[in-house]
Amino acid sequence: MLLENLSLLFFKNYEEASLSFSEHINCFIGDNGSGKTNLLDAIYYLSMTRSAFPGTEAQSVKQGEDFFMVKGRFEVEGSKHTVQVSLKQGQKKTVMHNKVLYEKMSEHIGRFPVVLISPYDTDLIREGSEERRRYFDSLISQLNHAYLEQLIQYNHILKQRNSLLKQFAERHYYDQEYLQVLNEQLVPLGEQLAQERQNFLQEFIPIFQKHYHHISGSSEEVSLTYKSQLEEDGFAQKLRQAERKDLALQRTTVGPHKDDFVFLMDGNPVKSFGSQGQQKSYVIALKLAHFEVVDQRQHHKPLLLLDDIFDRLDEKRITQLMQMVAAHTFGQIFLTDTHLERTDKILEGLSESIRRFEVKEGTVKVIRD
Template identity: 45%
Template structure:
């Protein structure tokens, strides 16, 4: 599976862009601010129906324009999860958005009935400079990462997650209404609490199972990148793990009404990133890990994500490396280059403001390397 062609209309800083990509390594070069990352984001958007960097789709429309269109040709094959396709085949994916209207996603010019049918069809992994926010920032960032992986892996998880978000939004609206009226209807709350608790339990169980399955591969990647210098761990933390959670959830209805939001549930989960162990106590990576250890941790996360998607989908995900050579030390860069030389990855997209550096770094890699310049 790979992206063969990409066309952009009014997407971010691209009024009109046309690209034909190679199956292996595609290097996007150009000055800072010329649109290198935006081009990567277009690939990400096409694969996952959303931006990797903007939380609202409308922010991706070119300033002064009323719409954007992203159009691409993917090549699929018999291992892509679509058993009706016996031979390698091409599929055209088109995503468009008109200001004030709903986003439209089409496969071969036919709209999907549900966006969830598209998620995971073209697996993609992005490694970007701000990935260390996963370590340093809030629980929401960590949940977003793991939910994103699981959504590409498991359609049932994505369905339950989207339904949970919908019921949660409706319950919060009801709590605001109760607060305004200074009156609580417990029977009406039950109609939301029952499905919310059921969906929350399913999400909790799948997250817990995933972390257990994900850990061995993640630790292997960390050991490879760090020369096995320390132990690492990921601990899934959830209130739902408490056998009495449902009782506690209902007990705090009055608090929820006062605060006008649902204060307990899997939307409050977190993942603790730990370093150390075996011969010493494991400690939070956020507080005690060096910058190098934090960068290694998140790259190992992304590479383990790559392996997990490949194992589940039967194809190598598209790998997007945004400005990665400018943010890593020589040792970690050499480790990534070694994996490229060994053919660990499929189609790659790499951005760099210094093309001569990328040419030198990739000179030993026996692969088709193509360069594309932005801002010209």
């Protein structure tokens, strides 16, 4: 799979931009704050219909404008696909595939997969369970459309249930029958999500462990587990047991939306016992396993986005990654860096197809092929 070109209009700090890409390695070179990462985010939008980074959709619109547009053309096994993502302030975001508007944006997820490795990846370790759930839900959704639909339905019913719990408190009444109806809709979806997450890890963990040992060269044993509230009792029983607490707190306190993925090293939490280097190796291995699983399932390599890794990773980890690039483990790669000379040195001899772009304050141009 290749992304042949990219067009931007009023996206973040870009008024307008149009780029054509190399089929292997594409480098965005510029100072911090120039807009390099925004180009990676635009590519992420084409694949996932949303930003890779926290914030509101409106923040993707260039200051002073009222809409943005991101457009790109993919080539997949000889077939051309044009994708366009647009947002106008105050209106619903739209996604088009070959000029046809999706009725549901979820239909697009997984068609053009992408993997991003960024300096913020260690947030998966340092932050709370929500960050890890979001990551694995996004990964599984790229591979399993049924899971994505179940997740959307679950979150919709969960929102209804939480709204009802707030109404009970505000209006001083209690409708047990209506609450039970929502419970009965929520339970099968929640149990299916929890089971699919558990099933996915059985496939994912051995691949992750392989990549960790390759990247780190270390002997420590790493793993991850899915910590679900539904392991001991069924979801329906959990909801009944938590009903008084839910009514008091006005929100649903049990379910897969509260579960966690626990990252382990030699049986201990990586967050507490892993060094900074070990934590970096851990999250890179997660992303490389992410890449491999998608490649195996989809039978084409995802786009690989590398954001400022030369600034944030030590020489050993960069060398291991570049060895994989040289072995053509990856397909098309997009990376950002602040120093052209460093980029050229690291990539020397790795590929005959490298395109370098200079990024300056919201403008971008080819400087060398």
